[in-house]
Amino acid sequence: RIAQLVGEMGKPDKVMTIVYAVGLTHHTTGGELIRSGAVLQLLLGNMGRAGGGMNAERGHANIQGNTDHAISWEILPGYLQIPAPQRKTIDEYVAAQAPKKFDPHSWNFFGTNYKKFMVSLLKGWYGDAATKANDFAFNFIPKPAQNSSWMSIYDQSLKGKMQGLILSGMTATSIGPDSNRVMQALANLKWLVVMDALPTTSSEFWHRPGADPKSIQTEVFLVPTTHWIEKDGSFVNSGRWSQWKDQVLPPEGNARHDHWILADLFQRVKQLYQSQGGKFPDPIMATTFKYRNPMKPELDEIAQEVNGFDLTTGKRMATFAALKDDGTTTAGDWIYTGSYPPSGNLMQRKLGVQDVAKNDPTGMGFFPNWAWSWPLNRRVMYNRASADLAGDPWDASRPAIKWDSVQAKWVGDVPDYPPTMKPYTQDPTSWLPFIMTGEGVGRLFSSSMADGPFPEHYEPMESPIKNPLHPTQSEDPAAFIYTGGTGNFGKVSDSFGKPDEFxxxxTSYRLTEHEHYVTQHVPLLAGLQPSPFVEIPEELANQKGIKSARPGHQAAGRQHHRRQEGVPGRHPDSLGLRRRVRGE
Structure with a gap:
């Protein structure tokens, strides 16, 4: 029945979205699963249409913003790739990383402008020190030679190759795939700095159940930071809407904004380089810090820096289309260029449901004057694909954009296409709809997935069954296996367990009483859900002689702890684990 419903969504008057969360992402097969959904949506014609696409259901209000601004190790802001060690010049880097044009009708916008975005980023970071003569300080950027994801960081600690760690706004022990492994890695450090508004399982790892604090030599510094309601700034949702928020409450006690703490730390490190010297101080000494108070940068100032400036006029950039590769423009993140133009901070706009007819003239729910959406306030990416080659919407009742022959331009949402470029049927030299790709069309095959060009079904690493499609290769061969430490932490596979044992x-999940670990210090919510529990299928409970609400011991290859056993489960074939709010 589900397959039938999905298949029906391939008609012009139908549209479907796929909304996913950690049920897809937090697996060794996550990339395959999400890519499969994207391929399905391409085949159904649901990309670029209002109400279509692949949409992530984020676990926090600003996960999208984190990703856009390069919280992931392999990218720079705006999804520019981190340079590899062998890239000695910016031209070598662009030649290797920028998408190539494979079709004469492809605009290949990203590849064509890649160097402009990169040079503008470097110019924003290093200012006068970034010149054409030194390749705009391209060699100032770290170039990792191996996987440097956050799990790899802890693997390095297990190998004794890391002395200290700063955790800012994240608690590794609560979000990783192997909490015991992470906590052992923290115990191998000489020092740990945790920047958070309240104690976390990471700051308190040294007195977790079963640990001997006397045997842990890690010196832990808990640096109090402000909660997000105690500062202004922006949240970026999964629709890429960057929404500015005001400070609700003043900070309490000694709490400081995390960016103030980092600014203070940066200035101290810079002073040490000035007084003591050191290896390659150039990136630290050259980094721009042109804030009214360098010790206390305001987020409004940083937002302007992210937007970028025209250095020839001193004015803020209005569009990334005007960025250049000659060192005359800056952009802290090119996809956000236009969010803070000369007219002001567009992320602060709040024209919404107060007057729907006025504030949503298309009737499509775009609300173009509510906040700002990257890129260029566009609400639907690749929206040129919502219309046929003649410029007519596939579904006239749900137009994202359409060609207006009277005005000779695309109308509706901000077009993901040159605004006045005629439809293909009127001008065969016009670009194809997917302007960011080198092919000009959606990609059924990927050139960037380590798993291969096309999605394949693999079982999770700990699956108790063999892959029914190809049992000789059950799990993903491209999954990264960690080998740090000794004993139980020698290899990840050593802690998986075996099907006959487990x-x-x-499946773990959360309940409405808590927002993951963020609300663990709220007494009323902790009272509503004070301890974890297990939901067990009634048939399995009867088979094992388990009674409802009996204290139980739950074990897996990577963890052992006590929980309340709850019967019956809400789903007849599922075993559910309520994620514990406090440290396991």
Missing amino acids: PYVA
Whole structure:
């Protein structure tokens, strides 16, 4: 029935979206699963249409913003790739990383402008020190030679190759795939700095159940920061809407904004380089810090820096289309260029449901004057694909954009296409709809997935069954296996367990009483859900002689702890684990 419903969504008057969360992402097969959904949506014609696409259901209000601004190790802001060590010049880097044009009708916008975005980023970071003569300080950027994801960081600690760690706004022990492994890695450090508004399982790891604090030599510094309601700034949702928020409450006690703490730390490190010297101080000494108070940068100032400036006029950039590769423009993140133009901070706009007819003239829910959406306030990416080659919407009742022959331009949403470029049927030299790709069309095959060009079904690493499609290669061969430490932490596979020991598959989830670990210090919510529990299928409970609400011991290859056993489960074939709010 589900397959039938999905198949029906391939008609012009139908549209479907796929909304996913950690049920897809937090797996060794996450990339395959999400890519499969994207391929399905391309085949159904649901990309670029209002109400279509692949949409991530984020676990926090600003996960999208984190990703856009390069919280992931392999990218720079705006999804520019981190340079590899062998890239000695910016031209070598662009030649290797920028998408290539494979079709004469492809605009290949990203590839064509890649160097402009990169040079503008470097110019924003290093200012006068970034010149054409030194390749705009391209060699100032770190170039990792191996996987440097956050799990790899802890693997390095297990190998004894890391002395200290700063955790800012994240608690590694609560979000990783192996909490015991992470906590052992923290115990191998000489020092740990945790910047957070309240104690976390990471700051308190040294007195977790079963640990001997006397044997842990890690010196832990808990640096109090402000909560997000105690500062202004922006949240970026999954629709890429960057929404500015005001400060609700003043900070309490000694709490400081995290960016103030980092600014203070940066200035101290810079002073040490000035007084003591050191290896390659150039990037630190050259980094621009042109804030009214360098010790206390305002987020409004940083937002302007992210937007970028025209250095020839001193004015803020209005569009990334005007960025250049000659060192005369800056952009802290090119996809946000236009969010803070000369007219002001567009992320602060709040024209919404107060007057729907006025504030949503298309009737499509775009609300163009509510906040600002990257890129260029566009609400639907690749929206040129919502219309046929003649410029007519596939579904006239749900137009994202359409060609207006009277005005000789595309109308509706901000077009993901040159605004006045005629439809293909009127001008065969016009670009194809997917302007960011080198092919000009959606990609069924990927050139960037380590798993291969096309999605394949693999079982999770800990699956108790063999892959029914190809049992000789059950799990993803491209999955990264960590080898740090000794004993139980010698290899990740050593802590997986075996099907005969752990024959049941459990799914963890959250309940409405808590927002993950963020609300663990709220007494009323902790009172509503004070301890974890397990939901067990009634048939399995009867088979094992388990009674409802009996204290139980839950074990897996990577963890052991006590929980309340709850019967019956809400789903007849599922074993559910309520994620504990406090540290396991």
